Amino acid sequence: MPKAGIRQGAALAGDASRDGARATSSIRDVAVLAGVSVGTVSNVLNRPEKVSPVTAERVLKAIAALGFVRNDAARQLRVGRSKTIGLIVLDVRNPFFTDLARGAEDQAVHGGLSVILGNSDESAERESAYLDLFEEQRVHGILISPFGDVSERLVRLRSRGTPAVLVDRSSAGSSFSSVSVDDISGGSLAVSHLIERGRRSIAFVGGPFEIRQVADRYEGARRAVADHPDVTLEVIEIAALSVMEGRKAGNAILARTRSDQPDAVFAANDLIAMGVLQALNMQGDLHVPRDIALIGYDDIDFASSAVVPLSSIRQPSALIGQTAVQILLEEAADPSISPRQVVFQPELVVRESTSGKR
Numbered sequence: 001m002p003k004a005g006i007r008q009g010a011a012l013a014g015d016a017s018r019d020g021a022r023a024t025s026s027i028r029d030v031a032v033l034a035g036v037s038v039g040t041v042s043n044v045l046n047r048p049e050k051v052s053p054v055t056a057e058r059v060l061k062a063i064a065a066l067g068f069v070r071n072d073a074a075r076q077l078r079v080g081r082s083k084t085i086g087l088i089v090l091d092v093r094n095p096f097f098t099d100l101a102r103g104a105e106d107q108a109v110h111g112g113l114s115v116i117l118g119n120s121d122e123s124a125e126r127e128s129a130y131l132d133l134f135e136e137q138r139v140h141g142i143l144i145s146p147f148g149d150v151s152e153r154l155v156r157l158r159s160r161g162t163p164a165v166l167v168d169r170s171s172a173g174s175s176f177s178s179v180s181v182d183d184i185s186g187g188s189l190a191v192s193h194l195i196e197r198g199r200r201s202i203a204f205v206g207g208p209f210e211i212r213q214v215a216d217r218y219e220g221a222r223r224a225v226a227d228h229p230d231v232t233l234e235v236i237e238i239a240a241l242s243v244m245e246g247r248k249a250g251n252a253i254l255a256r257t258r259s260d261q262p263d264a265v266f267a268a269n270d271l272i273a274m275g276v277l278q279a280l281n282m283q284g285d286l287h288v289p290r291d292i293a294l295i296g297y298d299d300i301d302f303a304s305s306a307v308v309p310l311s312s313i314r315q316p317s318a319l320i321g322q323t324a325v326q327i328l329l330e331e332a333a334d335p336s337i338s339p340r341q342v343v344f345q346p347e348l349v350v351r352e353s354t355s356g357k358r
Contacts, residue, residue, distance in 0.1 A: 025066040034062035081161070085115050085328065086134035088127060088144040089167075090211065091241060092119040094271055095300040096317050097145070100167060103321030104143060111329050113140055122211070122240060124148035135162065141328040143167050143321075147211065151175065163331040165324045168315075169212050170341060177331065177339040179324040183213050186313040186346035187220020190266045190295045191233070193311070193348055195224065198357035199264035199293050200231050205249045205276060206268025207237040214241070214268050217297060221266055234262065241268060246275020254279060254286065263292055263357070270296035270303050270312055277308060277353070289356040299349050309351035316344050 027045075031038045036059060043050045044059040051059070062068075085108050089097040105115045116139070118130035127147050134142055135157060142157065142164040144150065154164040154176060166178035194202055204221050206214045218235065225233040236252065238245040246267060253261055253276075267273035273296030280286045280294075288294045288308050296303060299314035323342055331337050 025068040027068070029066055030059065030062045030068050033066060034059045081140050081332075082138050083113050084137065084139050085113055085325065086118060086130070086137070086139040086142045086144075087115050087167075088118040088120055088130050088134075088142070088146075090120055090122050090145050090147055092117065092121075094241065094269065094298070095302065096168075096269070096298040096315065099300075099317035100145075100321040103318030104167075104325050105321075106318075107322040107325035111325070113329075120147050122147050122208070128153070131157070135160075138162070141165070141332050143324050143328060145169055158335075161335070163328055163335065165328045165331070167320055167324045170343065171339065174339055174341055177327045177341070179320050179327065179342045179344075181315045181320070181344045181346050183216035183346075184220040184223070186297060186315075187217035187222075187266070188224040189220070189346060189348050190217075190297065190313050191221040191224035193350070193354060194264040194266065194293055194295060195228055195231055197264075197293055197354055201234075201262045202231065202264045202266060203234050203236050203253070203262040204266050204268070205236045205238060205246065205272055206241070207239060207245075209237065211241070217266075217268050238272065241272060243271045243275040243278070246272035246277075247279045248275070250276040250279025251283065253292075254283065261286070261292070264354075265292060265294045267294065267296045270298045270300045270310060272296065273310055273312070273353075274302065274306060277306060277310070281307060289353050293356060294353040299347075303349075304351065306353075308353050311351045311354040312349050314347040314349050320344065 027041050028038055031041045036055060040051060040055060041059055044056050048056055087101055087104055091097060101117055108115050120127035120130065124147055131153055139162065141162060144164060144166060145168045157164060164176055166176055168180055169178060170180045171178040191202060204218050206218060209215050221233060225231050236249045238249055265276055267276055273294055277288055277294060280288055280292060286292055295311040297313045299312040303310040303312045327340060
C-alpha cells in the first residue's frame, strides 16, 4: 500500500510538471488535478470529516504536488476577524518590551493566535500608521503602550468589533482595560531607597514627559522627596528613553562643578541608567556608586550584568503581556464585559550601583 501511494504521488507531480507548475496555485488548480470539485477541496481544508478518506488523500496529494498554500488571510477576513493580535510598543529596542511581547505571544499561541509587533518609536505618526494597518487587517484585537492620546481611535475600533487593551499604561477614566505597574509607587520606591542610602541631592533623568510612565515615575520620586526637607530633586529632561540620551545626561552632569553635581540619579528606565553609567564611569572622574548612586527602572536582563550591577525597579514584563492577551480574548468573545484595570506592584532590586553612603 505505501508503494502504491508513492507512485500515485509521483504521477500527480508528473502531471503538474507537464501542465506547467504555477508560481501561485489556486484552489481550482487543486480541484482539477485531483479530479474533484472546488467544494470538495474546500471541505478537505475546512471540514475534512465531510470527505471520504480516499478522496481526502487524493486532494492532499494534489495540494502537495502543486505546492498550494491557501489564502488563509482572505478566508479569515470573510469571517470578519483575523487570527492575529496587533501589539504596538514604544521602543522595541528596550528589552522590557521584548519580554512583554514574548509573554503576549506565549499566551496568544494558547488561543490559536499570533502576534504582529509594531514599534511606534515614541512617534504619534508611526503609532497612528500601525493602528491604520491593524484596522485594515481586521486583527482579533490590539494591545498598545500608547505614546499619544489614542482614546478616540480605540473607541472607534471597539465600535467596529476590535477590542483594545492598554499595556504598561493605565486607562484614564477606566474606559479601556489596562494592564500596568504602579509607576508612582515604583518612583517612590526608587527614591526612598536612595534617601535611605544617605543621598541628599537627587537627579531624575527621563523624558519625554508626554509618556505617562515617565510622568508617573517622576511623580513618585517627588512624593518621596516631599517627606524629606533636606533632600533636593532636580529634573534632567531628555528626548528619548535610550542609552544615548542617558549618556548625554551623564556628560551634562560631568560638565558641572563638583559642588553642583547630584550624589544620586534615578533614571526613568534601565537603558537611560546604562547610558549615565557609561558616561560617569568611563569618561569622567566620577564613580558609581562612590560619588553618585544610580538606580534604573524595569530590571532588564542587562541590569545585573552591567560593569557596575545596576539597582532597579522590577516590573513583571512577561506577565503584563500574558495578562493583557487573556483580557483581550475575553473581551473579543464577549464585548459586554466591563473594562478591567490590572495593576501590578513593582519590586526594588538592590545591587552595587546604590551601595556606599548611609
